[in-house]
Amino acid sequence: MSHLHALNRKNRCYWRNTGRIFREQSRFKVMFIAAFAIVLEGGLAALFYDGFRFLSELGGAGTVILNRLFALFFLAVGIMTVISSFVITYSTMFRSQEVPYLLTSPFTLTDIVTYKFLESAVLCSWSFFFIMVPFLAAYAIHEHLSFAFALWNLLFSIPFLGLCAGIGSSVTILVVRWFPRRNRIARTVLLLLVLSAVLIAYLKTWSAGSEDQLQFNLSALLPGLSLATSKWMPSWWVAEGVMSLVRNDWWRGVMLFAVTAANAMLALLIVQEIGQRVFWDTWQLVSFGTGLRSSTPALFTRLRDALQILRPDVRGLVLKDIRTFFRDPMQWSQTLIFFGILAFYFANLRSFRYHLFPDAWRNTIAFLNVFSVAAVMCSLGSRFVYPQLSLEGQAFWTIGLSPLTPVRVLLTKFLTALAGLLPVGVALMALSSTMLRADSLITALAILMACCLASATTGLSTGLGAIYMDLHQRNPAAIVSGFGGTLNLVLNLVVMLATIVPLGALLHLRNTGILPDARFHMYLAATVVWLISVTLASTIVPLVLGSRSLREREF
Amino acid sequence: MILIDHLGKDYGSVMALHDLCLEVPQGQLFCFLGPNGAGKTTTLKILTGLLKPTRGTATIKGLDIRKDGLKARQITGYIPDMPFLYDRLTTTEFCEFTADLYSVPPDEARKETSRLFELFGLDTYRSALIKDLSHGLRQRLIYCATLLHHPEILFIDEPLIGLDPYTIRLIKNLLVESCRQGMTVFLTTHILALAEDIADRIGIISRGDLVALGTMNELRDRHGGHNLEDTFLNLTSGEKDP
Numbered sequence: 149m150s151h152l153h154a155l156n157r158k159n160r161c162y163w164r165n166t167g168r169i170f171r172e173q174s175r176f177k178v179m180f181i182a183a184f185a186i187v188l189e190g191g192l193a194a195l196f197y198d199g200f201r202f203l204s205e206l207g208g209a210g211t212v213i214l215n216r217l218f219a220l221f222f223l224a225v226g227i228m229t230v231i232s233s234f235v236i237t238y239s240t241m242f243r244s245q246e247v248p249y250l251l252t253s254p255f256t257l258t259d260i261v262t263y264k265f266l267e268s269a270v271l272c273s274w275s276f277f278f279i280m281v282p283f284l285a286a287y288a289i290h291e292h293l294s295f296a297f298a299l300w301n302l303l304f305s306i307p308f309l310g311l312c313a314g315i316g317s318s319v320t321i322l323v324v325r326w327f328p329r330r331n332r333i334a335r336t337v338l339l340l341l342v343l344s345a346v347l348i349a350y351l352k353t354w355s356a357g358s359e360d361q362l363q364f365n366l367s368a369l370l371p372g373l374s375l376a377t378s379k380w381m382p383s384w385w386v387a388e389g390v391m392s393l394v395r396n397d398w399w400r401g402v403m404l405f406a407v408t409a410a411n412a413m414l415a416l417l418i419v420q421e422i423g424q425r426v427f428w429d430t431w432q433l434v435s436f437g438t439g440l441r442s443s444t445p446a447l448f449t450r451l452r453d454a455l456q457i458l459r460p461d462v463r464g465l466v467l468k469d470i471r472t473f474f475r476d477p478m479q480w481s482q483t484l485i486f487f488g489i490l491a492f493y494f495a496n497l498r499s500f501r502y503h504l505f506p507d508a509w510r511n512t513i514a515f516l517n518v519f520s521v522a523a524v525m526c527s528l529g530s531r532f533v534y535p536q537l538s539l540e541g542q543a544f545w546t547i548g549l550s551p552l553t554p555v556r557v558l559l560t561k562f563l564t565a566l567a568g569l570l571p572v573g574v575a576l577m578a579l580s581s582t583m584l585r586a587d588s589l590i591t592a593l594a595i596l597m598a599c600c601l602a603s604a605t606t607g608l609s610t611g612l613g614a615i616y617m618d619l620h621q622r623n624p625a626a627i628v629s630g631f632g633g634t635l636n637l638v639l640n641l642v643v644m645l646a647t648i649v650p651l652g653a654l655l656h657l658r659n660t661g662i663l664p665d666a667r668f669h670m671y672l673a674a675t676v677v678w679l680i681s682v683t684l685a686s687t688i689v690p691l692v693l694g695s696r697s698l699r700e701r702e703f
Numbered sequence: 704m705i706l707i708d709h710l711g712k713d714y715g716s717v718m719a720l721h722d723l724c725l726e727v728p729q730g731q732l733f734c735f736l737g738p739n740g741a742g743k744t745t746t747l748k749i750l751t752g753l754l755k756p757t758r759g760t761a762t763i764k765g766l767d768i769r770k771d772g773l774k775a776r777q778i779t780g781y782i783p784d785m786p787f788l789y790d791r792l793t794t795t796e797f798c799e800f801t802a803d804l805y806s807v808p809p810d811e812a813r814k815e816t817s818r819l820f821e822l823f824g825l826d827t828y829r830s831a832l833i834k835d836l837s838h839g840l841r842q843r844l845i846y847c848a849t850l851l852h853h854p855e856i857l858f859i860d861e862p863l864i865g866l867d868p869y870t871i872r873l874i875k876n877l878l879v880e881s882c883r884q885g886m887t888v889f890l891t892t893h894i895l896a897l898a899e900d901i902a903d904r905i906g907i908i909s910r911g912d913l914v915a916l917g918t919m920n921e922l923r924d925r926h927g928g929h930n931l932e933d934t935f936l937n938l939t940s941g942e943k944d945p
Contacts, residue, residue, distance in 0.1 A: 154803030161796040162789065165832060169791070249787040252751045253804050254776045432755060436714065 151259045177631050184638055189282050196286035204290070216377050219387035221283060223376035225276050226312045226383055231489070232272040233316020235482055240268045241317075241427070242324060242434040243478070251431075261423025265416070269313035280305065293394055300393040304386045304405060307412035311382055314415025321422050325430040382408060447474075461552045465560045469536070473568075479532055486524045487572055494580040508659035510584050515652040517580040518594050522601045522648060525569055526640040533565045533609035534636050535627040537698075538618045554698035562610040562691060569606060573598035590655070596676070597647060600683035604643045611690020612636040615697045643686045650675050704729040704764055704856060704887045705750070711758035712745050719745045721911040723759070727889060727904070729855075732882045734902035735891045738939050742911045743891040744784075747860050750889070751781045763856060777805065780854030784861040786845045790834035794825055797833060798848050805852035812851065819847040823873070838865040846874065850881075857881070859890040863897060875901050895931045905931070909939045 170178070203210040203217075213220075241247065241264045250260045280301070288297045376383045389404030448471060455463045473479050494517065505513070537557075540547060547557055577598040581591035616632020627633060654675050657663040663671065705727040712720040720742045727733045737743045748754040750761055752772045761768045766775040789797060795816065802812030820826050823843040828836065836844065842865050849857065862878075863871050878888050879901050892898060898905050898919075905922060907915040915922055915938050919931065928934035 151804060154800060157803060158789065158792065158796070158800040161793070161800070162791050165791045165793065165796075169832075245787040246789075248753055248783070251753055252776060252781045252783075253801075254773055255804070256773055429755070432753075436754065 151253075151255050152263060155259075155263050174631070177634070180638075181634055184634075185278075189278065192279070193282035193286045196283050197290060200286060200290040213373070216373055218287065218391070219376040219381075219383045220373055221383075222308065222386045223381065223383035225280065226308065229273050229276060229309055229312035230316040230319075231485055232275075233268060233313045234320050235478065235485065236272040237265075237268045237313075237317040237320040238324065238481070239478055240264050240271065241321070242431055247431060248435070251428075257424050257427055258420050261420055261427050262416070265314070265317050265419045265423070268317055269310055272313055272316065273309035276309070277305075297390065297394050300390045300401070304390055304408060307405075307409040308382055308386050310412040311408065311415045314412065314419050317419050318415070318422050321419075321426060321430060324434060325426045382411065462556065462560050465547070465552065465557065466564050469561070469564050473532075482531070483528060486528065487576065490520060490524060490576055491579065494576060494583055507587075508656075510586055511590055511655050511659055514581060514584055514586050514590050514594055515648065515655065517584075518577065518597050518652075519644075519648055521573055521576050521580075521598060522605075522644045525573055525601055525605045526637070526644055528569070529565070529605035529609040530633065530637045530640060531624075531628055533561075533606055534613045534633055535624045536561050536565070536610070537613045538616075538621060538627045539624060540619070554701075555695040558610060558614055558691060558695045558698060561613075562606055565610065566602060566606045569602040570599060573602045593651060593655075597651065597679065600647055600679055601644060604647070604683050604686040605640055607687030608639055608643065608690050609636055611692075611694035612639070614694030615690070617697070617701070639686075643682060646682050647679050650678060704731075705733075705889060706762045707746075707750075707759070708761065709759035710746070710749060710756050710761055712742075712749060712754065713757045718911055720749075720756075723908075723911075723913055725906060725913065725916070727887060729887050730882050730885050731903045732878060732888045732901055733890070734898035734905045735889065735908060736893075736895065736898055736905060736935060737891075737908035739893075741908045741939075743908055744860060746908070747781075747858055747889070747891055751779065751858055752776060778855045780849040780852070780857045782845055782849050782857070782859045782862065784864060786841070788833045788841055788844070791832060793830050793832055794820070794836070794844050794847075795829050797844065798851055801848040801851055807852050815851050816847065819850060822877075823847055823870070839867055839870065842866055843870060846877075850877075854886065856887045856889065859888065861892055862890055863892070863894060895935055899931045907935060907938050914938050 200214060200217075203214045241261075244264070247260070247264070250263075255263075284298065284301055287293070375381060376387075378384060385404045385408045389401050389408065392398075392404065393401035448467070451470065452463070452467060455466060458466065552560075574595055577594040578591070580586075581594050586594070612632055612635065616630065616635075618627055618630065618632075621627050621630075654663070654668070654671055658665070658668045705725070707723050707725040710720060710723040711718070723742075723746060735743050735746065745754060749756050750763070750768060752768055752775070755769070763775045764778060766778075768775050789800075792800065798816045798819075799809075799812065802809070802816070807815070820829065823846060825840065825843055825847060828840060833841065833844070857878075862874060866874065875897070878890075882888055882903070902919065904916070904918055906913055907922075915926055915934070917925065922931070922934050923929075926934050926937055928937055
């Protein structure tokens, strides 16, 4: 029996048992998650459908965009899969405890790399089906396409996502292998290069698009459109292939499928080849490094000095959390990727000529940007802040037996996370408003919302993390996917909608002239009071309940 | 059976293993002792193929661990101090999986699994998920899975962690009996009494250098001391645990 076959059989047992565990869980929890997923998918489908209808009603540019939207969608999914693959490949290939076990078993390196790549590909792409299904369903309904459209999409999606995951995995292995982790000069040069590139892009976008250039063209409106429909791009192969099959143009459809599948297989071969040559060395480098590190980064020393104002026990806890964050590539890389993408997008808003749009549109975009920053804060809060207390796990005796009171532990965790999220959220909102040339009221409101959402997300995640603390689980993903983690995510989304929607609706009503200015100010004051009340409630209540739970808990 | 020739390993500027030369013949139970950070686990990781040596070579039954690593792994078994297990497999499924990896025929695997489960008292846990097992039961399962394919050489890092006295006795007897039947055992431990009890030969490593090698009596004669503890402390005196 081949080794991959044995792994395959093991995986079948694994999924069967996972199903068994799932069936043994509380019915309420399963129904709660299922209902949430259905509502989310339905809501997304309705939103997409409304968007398609809007574009077709727009005529002209709208119709052209609609015709090419399918390719653009696959380009976006492809880019997201590649980015997701960076993080997932790193954790499955270099951080998984399974790898040393496989390395001491009779597997060839090709077997191990292939198996871990397939695992990464599945893990980094499955969640995109949650976006693909409502988008494609809405597109099919709007364009009156048959059921075969879904089938062809599924057929094309598998090699397409495999190809994107292959690109991500290859880049990850090579970067991890040759990233100059100990060479300060090389790191500084690399950092300067990245900063220079960002600065050049920023200066270009700052000077782009003066008022007399209002007659922008379609490619300026959606820069990705020309890239997505290039015949060299896999997104075009998928879009064109699926539409050819829907139109019963079999020859063209099959040919494009063959092109996509052949490239996916080539990606697998490249991953195997790179893996065979450098995986083992790279894994050793990550696992055993270059020996004992005696140096303490200057950043931590300075941080310790800067935190002298805190009580020694609180300072110890804060420093421990900051060190853990920076020494865990999963945490800082995901934060950097999420916020980095948003910062890059906001810095490039003027390339899209959004700042030349009418006020109503700019306000809408500004609020969509608030929404995207809030969504990232919400996902980071759920992923990293919520499991913080549980992850103390078996080490809780250190904190639990120290003179730090549970309330102080909770508040320290809350304030440390808030100190991380708040400046980033505020800076992003300020950047977005500046690039959009939004008026001072919109800028102030966007920044206020970033502050409120950072506080609410951190308070909810810390409080619920204490209430549903699981000291036996060491896997953060398992902690997050438990009942408390799911509840935390849902409540975060509810709070996010409860804060953004009223203010967004109010501004929309004013911009469309439905609400006169005199009444607008009165409603605005009421909405700000509502925003602050929701924030205080979702920050303080979970923290109070969490500290009570910590006080009563037996360890 | 195991031949280590001028083996060395550097971690950056730190030399973890200097110039290790050692031969362990077939059927011998070899205990590798040393203070924390002396190079025991590094040696074991090199022999099992987890680490690449900076210098020197090691062969297992004539197979170079670098060039013929795959063939070498086919005839060896490794029990690390913190073993990895698939939490969502049952004990039986994990053993089936291990048998598949080492191409043990299914019928033989089933019989051997039953025998080992009975021996290690895992009979009542056949369909239990690994995530539900205690630390001691997990350790017993690791022994079952590792012995399933009858390895010719067994590497063990700290063999008795988390085991009850009954299982400790069982494992000691099993290792001695297996060596009598031709299996070679290379184990590292901090429990000197274990080495005194069961080892055919003992090696003591200190700061990456092999400082003593021989049977219990030979070590006592050469380096003094009433027991292994005295000998060990004489040889490694001056080195404190990091």
